[in-house]
Amino acid sequence: MQILIVGAGVIGLSVARAAALRGHDVIVAEKEGQIGTGISSRNSEVIHAGIYYPTGSLRARHCVRGRRMLYDYCASHGVPHKKYGKLIVATKDAEIAKVETLLRQAIANGVEGMRMIGAAEAKAMEPALSCVAAVHSPETGIIDSHRLMLALQGDVEDRGGSIAFHTPIVAVARCAGGWEVRYGGAEPGTLTVDAVVNAAGLGAQALARATEPYPPTRVPKRALAKGNYFQYAGRPVFSRLIYPAPVEGGLGTHVTLDLAGRMRFGPDVEWVETENYDVDPRRADSFYASIRTYFPALPDGALMPDYCGIRPKITGRGEPPADFLIDGPAEHGLSGLVQLFGIESPGLTSSPSIAEDVAERLRE
Numbered sequence: 001m002q003i004l005i006v007g008a009g010v011i012g013l014s015v016a017r018a019a020a021l022r023g024h025d026v027i028v029a030e031k032e033g034q035i036g037t038g039i040s041s042r043n044s045e046v047i048h049a050g051i052y053y054p055t056g057s058l059r060a061r062h063c064v065r066g067r068r069m070l071y072d073y074c075a076s077h078g079v080p081h082k083k084y085g086k087l088i089v090a091t092k093d094a095e096i097a098k099v100e101t102l103l104r105q106a107i108a109n110g111v112e113g114m115r116m117i118g119a120a121e122a123k124a125m126e127p128a129l130s131c132v133a134a135v136h137s138p139e140t141g142i143i144d145s146h147r148l149m150l151a152l153q154g155d156v157e158d159r160g161g162s163i164a165f166h167t168p169i170v171a172v173a174r175c176a177g178g179w180e181v182r183y184g185g186a187e188p189g190t191l192t193v194d195a196v197v198n199a200a201g202l203g204a205q206a207l208a209r210a211t212e213p214y215p216p217t218r219v220p221k222r223a224l225a226k227g228n229y230f231q232y233a234g235r236p237v238f239s240r241l242i243y244p245a246p247v248e249g250g251l252g253t254h255v256t257l258d259l260a261g262r263m264r265f266g267p268d269v270e271w272v273e274t275e276n277y278d279v280d281p282r283r284a285d286s287f288y289a290s291i292r293t294y295f296p297a298l299p300d301g302a303l304m305p306d307y308c309g310i311r312p313k314i315t316g317r318g319e320p321p322a323d324f325l326i327d328g329p330a331e332h333g334l335s336g337l338v339q340l341f342g343i344e345s346p347g348l349t350s351s352p353s354i355a356e357d358v359a360e361r362l363r364e
Helices: 010-021 058-077 093-108 119-125 145-158 201-209 281-291 347-361
Strands: 002-006 025-029 086-090 115-118 133-137 141-143 162-164 169-175 178-183 189-193 195-198 223-232 241-243 254-257 263-266 270-272 303-313 325-327 337-341
Touching: 002 010, 002 178, 002 189, 010 025, 010 145, 010 347, 058 141, 058 145, 058 347, 086 093, 086 119, 093 115, 093 133, 115 119, 119 133, 141 145, 145 162, 178 195, 195 201, 201 303, 201 337, 223 281, 263 281, 263 303, 281 303, 325 347, 337 347
Parallel strands: 002 025, 002 195, 025 162, 086 241, 195 337
Antiparallel strands: 086 133, 115 133, 169 178, 178 189, 223 263, 223 270, 223 303, 241 254, 254 263, 325 337
């Protein structure tokens, strides 16, 4: 089977690898000139344990399974990563019930090693931390996402697959031989393939609407939730990731560490209408207030604008969070077509599991 995957981010590359390992002829179409220039390069690079998501949901299932697969893949392919662990903190008594609920959710999801700890133990682990209780997640980690994508690209190419850069997909249409794909770029043309996987991230809805006869009514709305990060100017004060209780649209302004131990804070939630990757320095004001609930010694002037990303949400402000939407032949009735929508956090962690799911759906 010849499969075209649209999008060379971590999801598209993972799907391409899974398909190539099954012996399929794989082409990845990427509108930019290199891999991972979109969502995959603008996130916290956290390997999530699988705590927050409703039991039985795609997010819960793929996160827990994907996390285990991802750690194994990193070990076997030399992808830099580190299992820092994480504390989810209650900063006041009213938040204890919320983090206890998260603990129960994590255990129901099959997350290993989760436990509730008191303020004294949390402070012994992280002396700069202020809280009344916390949940400890030892399975949470950090990954070098670009090195991961390079490894995936290598696996695809080693098995005869290819990546076509500067190749935007303009339209997809059902034809007698499978799917006719019209592409742009410097040398536009058409290609007929047996199957198409839409892993276009923020561009997934536009591509789905340009796919015939995929029903437009199946295309979910696109809601853009920008997440801004601020870098800490001093020496890191935490050795683990620190998360407050979740907020609407995200997991709260948390502490993340990179593989060199550098510390940053974010992301926040900024609902936007268009893609914009500038970080407004004035947003630091709300960061200080949020961070000082668990890190009261945060000095004035310690936060510097770093970078931002945009979550490809399919529900908007005030709406409950949506599950991953993987629309395959069993759902829409068109063989050889899989559409991926709303693959936000924990998409990076879930990527190897999602890839296996998509590869199976292509057999339908």
